[in-house]
Amino acid sequence: MNSAELVKQIEQKRSFLCVGLDSDLSLIPRKFRQEKDPIFAFNQAVIDATHTYAVAYKPNIAFYEAMGPRGWESLQKTMEYIPKDIFTIADAKRGDIGNTALKYAQTFFDPASSGLNFDSITVAPYMGRDSVEPFLTYHDKWVILLALTSNVGSHDFQMTKSEDYMPLYERVMRTAMSWGSPEHLMFVIGATRSDFLQKVREIAPDNFFLVPGVGAQGGSLEDVAKYAMNSNVGLLVNSSRGIIYAGDDTSVSAAREAKKIQEEMDRYLDEYRK
Amino acid sequence: MNSAELVKQIEQKRSFLCVGLDSDLSLIPRKFRQEKDPIFAFNQAVIDATHTYAVAYKPNIAFYEAMGPRGWESLQKTMEYIPKDIFTIADAKRGDIGNTALKYAQTFFDPASSGLNFDSITVAPYMGRDSVEPFLTYHDKWVILLALTSNVGSHDFQMTKSEDYMPLYERVMRTAMSWGSPEHLMFVIGATRSDFLQKVREIAPDNFFLVPGVGAQGGSLEDVAKYAMNSNVGLLVNSSRGIIYAGDDTSVSAAREAKKIQEEMDRYLDEYRK
Numbered sequence: 001m002n003s004a005e006l007v008k009q010i011e012q013k014r015s016f017l018c019v020g021l022d023s024d025l026s027l028i029p030r031k032f033r034q035e036k037d038p039i040f041a042f043n044q045a046v047i048d049a050t051h052t053y054a055v056a057y058k059p060n061i062a063f064y065e066a067m068g069p070r071g072w073e074s075l076q077k078t079m080e081y082i083p084k085d086i087f088t089i090a091d092a093k094r095g096d097i098g099n100t101a102l103k104y105a106q107t108f109f110d111p112a113s114s115g116l117n118f119d120s121i122t123v124a125p126y127m128g129r130d131s132v133e134p135f136l137t138y139h140d141k142w143v144i145l146l147a148l149t150s151n152v153g154s155h156d157f158q159m160t161k162s163e164d165y166m167p168l169y170e171r172v173m174r175t176a177m178s179w180g181s182p183e184h185l186m187f188v189i190g191a192t193r194s195d196f197l198q199k200v201r202e203i204a205p206d207n208f209f210l211v212p213g214v215g216a217q218g219g220s221l222e223d224v225a226k227y228a229m230n231s232n233v234g235l236l237v238n239s240s241r242g243i244i245y246a247g248d249d250t251s252v253s254a255a256r257e258a259k260k261i262q263e264e265m266d267r268y269l270d271e272y273r274k
Numbered sequence: 275m276n277s278a279e280l281v282k283q284i285e286q287k288r289s290f291l292c293v294g295l296d297s298d299l300s301l302i303p304r305k306f307r308q309e310k311d312p313i314f315a316f317n318q319a320v321i322d323a324t325h326t327y328a329v330a331y332k333p334n335i336a337f338y339e340a341m342g343p344r345g346w347e348s349l350q351k352t353m354e355y356i357p358k359d360i361f362t363i364a365d366a367k368r369g370d371i372g373n374t375a376l377k378y379a380q381t382f383f384d385p386a387s388s389g390l391n392f393d394s395i396t397v398a399p400y401m402g403r404d405s406v407e408p409f410l411t412y413h414d415k416w417v418i419l420l421a422l423t424s425n426v427g428s429h430d431f432q433m434t435k436s437e438d439y440m441p442l443y444e445r446v447m448r449t450a451m452s453w454g455s456p457e458h459l460m461f462v463i464g465a466t467r468s469d470f471l472q473k474v475r476e477i478a479p480d481n482f483f484l485v486p487g488v489g490a491q492g493g494s495l496e497d498v499a500k501y502a503m504n505s506n507v508g509l510l511v512n513s514s515r516g517i518i519y520a521g522d523d524t525s526v527s528a529a530r531e532a533k534k535i536q537e538e539m540d541r542y543l544d545e546y547r548k
Contacts, residue, residue: 022374062370062377068350068388069343076342095398096336096367097425100296103336114342124369124398126420128427146400151371153402156449160436168431168442175430 001087001119002140003183003208003232009055009085010233014266017258018056018089018210020240021046021078022063029248039067039074044081045250050243053258056236057082058089058210076115087236088118089144089210095124101134109138120144122188122210125172129179136180143185144210147173148200150190150219173203182206186236189228190219197227205230211237221261225268233273237265275361275393276414277457277482277506283329283359284507288540291532292330292363292484294514295320295352296337303522313341313348318355320518323529327536330510331356332363332484350389361510362392363418363484369398375408383412394418396462396484399446403453410454417459418484421447422474424464424493447477456480460510463502464493471501479504485511495535499542507547511539 010016021043025033028042035041047057059078064071082088090108094101106113108121120142123132135143148158148169158169166174173187186208189200200209209228214221214237221237229235239261247253284290295317299307302316309315321331333352338345356362364382368375380387382395394416397406409417422432422443432443440448447461460482463474474483483502488495488511495511503509513535521527 024377060370060374060377062368062374062381066377066381066387068390069346071388072343072346091370093368093370093398093401094336095369096334096365097423097427100334100336103298103334103340107336107340113340114345116342124367124400126398126400126431127367127423127425128430128432130425130427132427149371149401151401151404153371153404153406156402157400157442157446158402160442160445162434162436163439165437168434171434172431 005085006055006087006208007232009087013053013055013262014269015053015055015262016233016235016237016265017054017261018058018236018238019046019050019054019243019258020091020212020238021057021059021244022240023059023244024063025067027245029250037070037074037077039064039071040077040081042250043074043078046244046254047078047081049251049255050258051083051086053255053262054086056087056089058091058238058240060240061090061092079116079118088120090116090118090121093122093124093146095127095131097127098130098134101131105135105138109135109141120186122146125176132176132179136184141184143180145172145176145185145187147187148189148196150212154190170199170203173200177204177207182208186210188212194223194227197223201228201230206232206234208232208234208236211235214239221264222268225265225272229268229272229274231274233269279359280329280361280482281506283361287327287329287536288543289327289329289536290507290509290511290539291328291535292332292510292512293320293324293328293517293532294365294486294512295331295333295518296514297333297518298337299341301519303524311344311348311351313338313345314351314355316524317348317352319524320528321352321355323525324517324532325357325360327529327532328360330361330363332365332512332514334514335364335366353390353392362394364390364392364395367396367398367420369401369405371401372404372408375405379409379412383409383415394460396420399450406450406453410458415458417454419446419450419459419461421461422463422470424486428464444477447474451478451481456482460484462486468497468501471498475502475504480506480508482508482510485509488513495538496542499539499546503542503546503548505548507543
């Protein structure tokens, strides 16, 4: 999917909501556990309930890997079930040297390889350029690079200032922007503080940001819209647990929570799109 | 496996060789491609040929993931086939926030979860403490943290000096050493320059280092032994392509190349163990 298609979908749905499919056998409602493939059955219910409000789905790969081969099968079936006009994110946070990065790119981008055909993948920047570039060679596919994450540990290294007083997350963003255009490169930006949101939008005026940390992790959606929206919207805001585990009757509760966020986003699109 | 058992095995085999199982359908000898599970058949041949010379096996997870569910099945079978006294490394370079890191830990450490039971996993440090700690809670399991890698891109961020002139890889090592003891924490150190090898051993005198980049990637084994061996040996040196793809008759060629490296290591254990 290219950015024009993504923006068009955002405009049609009046939403920049990404639903995180962190589907965990021990947390899904009991009734799904009797199904042959409980995770897929649960994901179907979530997708049915939310696809009119969401513009993206983001399975966190750890939850599928942890179940071994049958987890990968649930993931394949889920990917086939997601409507084709919705953007998909493999939240995999991979990062390895060139020939291995190419294998990871095949895994998530090349259906002939693993059966998966994601639009994008999250990638860790620690190993530098040659660990990111293999993902950027795919047409209409995206790298979503970790920049400033929303967890406590983000302070350990991401905030470290270098000799020229530039924090590491900023160096990662500025360096990566020379590797790929805003047509292929998004950043993961943890939504916690308004001053950081302003700063990262200043650093990368045209890139999309994937923003976790709204909802269960505690960020304010209005701050994200107010300080980081650009003329292309430029935002995908994720909610996982707050939507998918909102109640035992998933069809009702997930729809209700997704709609609530979509309606808020609708207002912010009027108010803050520059 | 604990460090005493690992060191004992190194002493018995007079080797600190790790064989990288980067098994790729397009690179393995033609005869294996006719097997029902070509990757597993190839890995069996490599393991049969090298297990008397190697103290560790390191499947790079990307190569298995790229094949979808059947790749994970090949990986499971390979893990079951590796002799129980040999150290195993999931070269996965994972790294995510707490509850997701826990899922990744289950994937690779908890056989009841995914069917896999690795001794260790490689982890990326970018997201900080809470992305690493869940792996450290497992008894007799190890985190092998990316510190200084061997690829060109390692210069992009790992070498960046902070306000106090400490390069990022050093900050990663010193910070991580407060999270876990040398009984649970190793570092990935790319074997390229002798001055760096001396430096990292100075920073972490007691930790094991996993050293890729000897062989196909071009480092000198003697330099690694000379500058980074400690009283516990403290080294696992990996070779992948140089061993597993050394010839069409894998049983002969992999054994020959592994033996060659083991004999060199035998000499260095006499010469450089402090």
